[in-house]
Structures are given as C-alpha cells and as structure tokens.
Amino acid sequence: MTTVITVPPSLDDQTFEQVLEQLAPLPADAKVLVDARHARWASPFGLTALLTLAQTRTERPALAVPEAEDTASYWARTGFYRHAEELYDLHGTVPRGRAQNGESSVLLEITPVVRSEDVHAVVERIQQRAQAILVKELSLDPQSTMRFAMTLSEACQNIVEHAGTGGWVAVQTYRWQKRLGRRVVVIAVCDAGVGFRRSLETAQGRPRSDRWDDAMALEEAVLRGVSRFRDPGRGQGLAGVRRFIGKWGGKLAVRSGTARIAIVPAWDEDVPLAEGLPCFPGAQMQITIPERLAAEKR
C-alpha cells in the first residue's frame, strides 16, 4: 500500500513540519507518494528538505510534481528535478531545460555537498552572483558578499564534517511580504546524516547528563559552540555564522531529530526552541538575511 504525503501549497521550514507529521508514523521502508501537485510556492528549505526526505527512505518514494506551470518552471530553475529524478519516481509533467524567465531569484541552484571540494565550488559560485543582489538589492554593506560566502562555507562544512553523508545547499532571494514586507536572502542547508545529538555523542569523554536529547544537543552546538572534536578550535563555524547573523539582523534556525532551535530577530515571531517535533534524521539549517532599510544604515 502506498501512503500519500500531501505537500502544503506553500512549502517552507514551518510548513514542512506538516509533511513530517504525515511521515512520522510510517516505517522507513513504507511506500510513499509525496504529492506536490497543489504546491504553489517553495522556499529553498522546502526544496532541499524534500530531497533530504527521499534520502531517509529505504523504499524509493514517488513524487507528484506541481501542476501549476509557473511553480513547476520555478522548481526546474532551482535545479530541483535534476536531483529529484535520482531519488524519486517522478509523476506529472516535468519541465525540461532550464528556462530563465527574466531576472532569476535563484542565487545558488540546489547543489549537492559531499566533499570539501564541493564547498570550494559553492563559495566560488556564490561570490560571482551575490555582489549585485546583496549590495544593490538588499542594501547590505560591500563587505557583506565575503561574509555571506564565509557563512555559506561554514554551513556547508557542517555536512562534510559531521553528517556522515552528503547533503544539499540552495540560496534564493525573494520578497517576504507576509512576515517582513521586504526582500530577504535565504540559505538552506539540509542533510539526512547523523544529526547533532549522535554527532556529539561520539565525542570521547563527553559527560553524560540526565537531560540529553536533540534539543540539548542543538543548544550545545549552536549556542555554545560545542563540537564532537576535542580540538578546542572546533565549533567556530556556527559561532561565526551567529556573529554575522547578529550583524545583519538575520535569523538562524537549525532542526535536528525532534527539536529545532532558532536565533530569532525582532522582526520574527518564531519560538527559540521547539521540542517534541516529528523525528527527522540529520540536520536542516536555514539562514535568513533581510534587506537593510535606509533607517537601519549607520
């Protein structure tokens, strides 16, 4: 029997939880059809998380692609189908080619990250495209392109260093009308690897505490820079990401296992820590950087 998993019309880091709630009761080898026919919009997190979802299944899943032509076309521009056809049995009309409708909001197509060479490629590609978007459209300072690339580098390295499997990265800019009323640039980095808790558990001599779960592992890694390595220089990547996020008034959200932690700026109403979520392997990170308004410039 095939279980249909319905993708909400708007798929982002928050609504992806609806997908996971449907998936949680099913064993990994259950046959599933991910039904995205009525999807109208997806964030980079939504798209990379859909690819990650397929990697968590032992039975090859099916995916019904969006019916709306502009949605399907957009998903094609992000490079989604090129990777999805490796992981899913695709149903419906998949746009062929890489149509470009005017200015693309895709700063970095969905890109697999497996080895450190992939991080080099991602960093080089993003610098070529980011300057115009970050400085001219989001009004960030000219140094922001390099800091943005540093942020992306550290986020991707988490996969290479800790996941134990490959993952995905995508970067996109769009107008976030509903929540913020300005443009944002969003980095999504998702993997189906071991996750933060199991990664930290591999550390030698780690003191055990009564409370040890996904939420605490996220607190340790994201807030306190703890790493599974004994080298005191480790754990600086996420600390660096946090520093830049603070400088830009941005948001960092990391989900792993059954918990999700967020560094929440004033413009957002997310909870700092969510526990008891449907279990999902690996780690999924989203970084959101808003347009800088004239009043915020010093």
Place this chain on the structure above:
Amino acid sequence: MIANNHIDVGGVLRRRVCHLYMDLVTRPTGAAVRSEIEHQLGELQGRTLTVIDLSQVGLLDFSCADEVIAKLLLRYQTTALDGGIDGYFVVRGVNECHLDAIEAVLERHRLALLVETVEGELQLVGALPEHGAQAWAALCAAGRAGAATVGHTLGIPADEAERLLGDLCRLRVVIPVERDFVAVNVAAALARPRLQ
C-alpha cells in the same frame, strides 16, 4: 638578529591544493596549506620572522583561519620552548573579512598576532593582556627598550611592565633581546628596510 621569511599563502594554496582556488575555505584545505608552510619553516633555523601573506587569498573562513593561523601560532609557541626554530609571525594583506576570521580564532585560543592590513596599517589583534597594546606601541616608538622605560611610559611599576612584556613575549608579538624588548615589526625593520 632576526631572519626574514615570506610565504605567499595564495601561491601555496594553488600549488599545494588546487591551481584554480582563490579562497582559503574548509579544514582539509587549511590543513594542507599549513602543512606546506610548516615544511618551509622546517628548513629554517634560529630566530625567524615569517610574513604570512594573504594578499592573493580571496576568502578566509573561520575553519581555515583556525587551521592555518591559530594552529601555526600554537605550534611555534611550543617549538620555541622545545628548542625548535624561534618563530615569529606577521600576517600581511589582511582585509576586513580576513580580520573577522583571524580575530575570532585568536580570541578562541587566547592568542595574539600582528597583522598588516591591505591599506598597510599595522594592528595588534587577539587576546591581549591589559595594557598590552599600549606596551607594544611604546616599544614601537622606542625601537628597543627595557621594562623600566616601558613602565615609565605606561605609568606602571617596572615589575608590572616586566610581567606584561613577558606575556607579550609568550604571545610572540614582542621579542626579548638581552635585557630589553623589541616589537616584532621593529625587529623586522631593523633586519631589512621593510617587511617583504
């Protein structure tokens, strides 16, 4: 008194890792670059000031700054005590973003370093002891001075100045010369007209 040595990190990156790379990112890349730098330093003897030149490096991320800069400083703090080369370092060609990464890793490891920015300005950065920057500035102005002179300039007792200069020597931004002290940049300038 001190031999000067220059390492073009961009060149090392392209020679040792990939001839197409401009950016110093990821730990494996940083470890490979540091290994090559250590190999070059292994051929030196005595008291040496090495200019680590980042002019031809695009991006430097936190992980690479830790692998290349912090681990190099940590290693040569130790080898000096073990009778290895008496190595001092200045990092040159540092832009604002390089500095973000370098300062973060120095703070993390409680290290300090003299950097020369792309504009040519010398900055002492990292985890400095209280009055450390002023003591370094006093040494720069004096060229070579004893603890009493530095203490007088800073308005602190000579024994406190002695301890402070000892801390700066341990951080390898000041060089002990007989009973006096010299800032690393001044020592290099004495050896050659300009760091190169």
